[in-house]
Amino acid sequence: MKTIKLQPVKLPQILPHGWKKEVAIILGIHQNSMSRALRRGSGLTYNKIVKIAAEKYGEKVIND
Helix, strand or coil: CCCCCCCCEECCCCCCCCHHHHHHHHHCCCHHHHHHHHHHCCCHHHHHHHHHHHHHHCEECCCC
């Protein structure tokens, strides 16, 4: 088994228009499910949403 280390990523302050729809398609869930998870602010689905959004729209953090 090969271990892949992800680079630390920082989410931008404002995500681009349509990001919820794109992330919902990637995760295979409905947009309403995404909205509910974001309002709740915790849980498995919320963690997946944050991870995908960070990978897709995040800026790489350079450790000095």
